[in-house]
Amino acid sequence: MEIILSIAIGVMTSCGVWLILRPRTYQVIIGLSLLSYAVNLFIFSVGGVKTNVPPILSEGGGHDVLADPVPQALVLTAIVIGFATTALFLVVLLASRGMTGTDHVDGRGEKR
Secondary structure: OHHHHHHHHHHHHHHHHHHHOOOEHHHHHHHHHHHHHHHHHHHHHHOOOOOOOOOEEEOOOOOEEEOOOHHHHHHHHHHHHHHHHHHHHHHHHHHHHHHHOOOEOOOOOOOO
16 A cells, blocks of 8 residues: 555656646646645655554553544645645736736747
């Protein structure tokens, strides 16, 4: 399971970086979203990948320990921040498109 998760994180990261380097702003937005999803999967994987196991971990000494909720809280915060950043970037994209008439990142694209 860990190798599949690692491959998925690597593929999403490489596709995100490739899309960020594209000249169109929509492709940059999709690349940033893919990178944020890859980071969220990475944070989840740091918390430990366990399937069909309850969140209560037995230590064998008679007392039970709960699973660490910090990675889940970090991912939830990252999702909210990523959504807000994407919304802000879309507003800037629309304003830039209205002022320049092109959606190229460098501003040197053909005008429509």
